[in-house]
Amino acid sequence: MNNEFLLHTADTDELQDKNYLDEYSRTVTDVVKATSKSIVNIKTRKPPAGRPVQNIYPTFAMGSGFVISSNGIILTNHHVVNNIGEIIVTTPDGKEYPAKIIGADAATDIALLKIEASGLNPLTFTDSDRLEPGQIAIAIGNPLGFQHTVTSGIVSALGRTLRTQSGRLIDDVIQTDAAINPGSSGGPLLNSKGHVIGVNTAIIKGAQGICFSVSANIAKYIATELLTKGKIKRAYLGIIGQNVNLPNDLINQWGLVKKTAVYIGGVDNKSGVENSALQKGDILIQLNDQVVGSIDDLHKLLTEKCINKELNLKIIRKGKLLELKVTAGELS
Template sequence: MSKASDSTGDRSQEPLRFEPEPAENSQPWVEKLDDGYPKPEPLVGDSDEAHVERSVSGIGRRAILGLLALSLIFGAAGGAGATVLLLGGLNGSGDIGTQIRQTLVSEQSATVSVAEQISPAIVTIEVTTTSGESVGSGVIYSADGWIITNRHVVDGATAMTIHLEDGRDFPGRVYGIDTLTDLAIVKVDATGLTAATLGRSSAIQVGQTAIAIGSPLGVYTNSVTAGIISAIGREITTESGRLDGLLQTDAAINPGNSGGALVDSSGAVIGINTAISTEGAGIGFAIPIDIARPIMEQALAGIELSRPWIGIRYVALNRRTAAENNLTLFQGAWISGGAESGVVPGSPAEAAGLADGDIVTKVQGVLIDDLHPLQDLLVQYSPGTVIVLDVLRAGATVQISVTLGIRPNQ
């Protein structure tokens, strides 16, 4: 498991309230007694008025109290009936309390169902290197023995054993290492394996359920923890370098969970667990499955893993970074290399005419923002593809075509 650290007036007065004034006599047909209870206006002659007032005073309170009691009885009965209906009825099989308890455990039952569904597709990876042994996790995504894991789990491996949940062991080999982020593809010679269902991380929302599964500490295999998606689009720096566009979760992730799955409430994989924060508890990170998908498909096709590349060093703009650099635009990728040029010599960006100070605002018409960072938009295309970038230069927007290259090893 990589350890990481995040890189990233006055109150208004109370609004005036305007309320209509009550009419002087909004109920002209009702009088008020001294005790505050209403009584109908008498419909009798003057000679019977005293008798009517005595009758109302004598029975008014008893009648009203009786009506209130009946209202409470019918209200309670109606509430109980509504509860039974909402819970699907008693059906003669139990009381209301039992059905409420069944409702409360439905979410836990969903987590149990997800754990049962995904566990057979999670593997423990035991790695031997020249410096010792380590353990991580992986996710089977094809029944033919294709597994995705973290680069830092298998980097430098001289031997590897893949342990399945059912107790079977297979020797494994590294098929390819991702040049963009902390991912790798591992292959075992086996068929008929249980493969995980892959989801779509582009539809993830903050606050939705997130379930992590892996082998924490290399000992507690197929451990399941649950939480939520705490944030999306996180950028962190790890021992392996900078990672962008990550999912943040409070589902417990520990060393040994690296390469394991982060799944949603349907059991679909939405991320690959990769790092934890050393500065706080309940702060874990996963690489979105949409970032991993292209290299997973390349492996299935039997081609070498590769990532698209344009060759720029840039700052991802937001309101803070824009203000710090006196820029009027707070979305996009600002080409700026600091002490060195923001455009890599010999890169596709140089060939296309991109320059320091340019701000790339769109890729193929899609706006670059916090939810759609430049790198996430680029990974959808294969090397060799020609894409069109919208670029803000000297206050004017120009469109520049770039032929994507192959990202070099970092």
């Protein structure tokens, strides 16, 4: 009896043929190829505490980021570069650049860096309000120092609320099962076209397949403000909110313009905010005659012009339309 056996393998030409890949694999590989030149590695080192010890140097921590402007503007997470003494950005071609922080916002965990480089390849943001659970999500970053690691999954849920390391809450967070590990923070979450739908920011320790990204719309708005003003000064209503779909009978009853609004999941009676008229369970649909269809809308409306000002709100409470007044404080 012949004990020899034969392993069947595809020939080289077949393996190199793009048609060998299924549609999902082609989508992911095309995104990786299109965006690979835009993802950077970020090394950070904190200044030594107390007196320096000779010949002993603090080790680098790792993070990720991506190019948003060809002249060297990098977007990453605030927690990646917060309280850091030295920042080194490594581009995909292996070049290292010292970086400086040009703006940061702990409330949304977004920060911008500047490196002295030109001709870089920026990524494109898409409208994250149009995301739907179940669509493809691709994360690229540098987890645990392993550069340019690609993971993929789906958008698991929308409108999550996440508490940052600073203790502040980020609203309108995207939940995904695309694996995000330490060192991936600050990298992009991409759709099937290679456009940014979020900025990878957090995981839940001990859980599998539960990762979070700041939505592209919030990241884009914050980045624009940081570029033009250098800091974010915003008003604060003292609420915990999330996006909610409105039932058709409510839309028709009150002639609402948008099919979504902001559900108030909690009220924080913070000093400087007079919001006693609000209750948990209220649905916010309008602020100062401006329609509020999402957390993104609310963030854009709560500018520094609203600080210490009386604001007119329209809310739905137990099916009834109410008009209320609150006084906004400043988000510290």
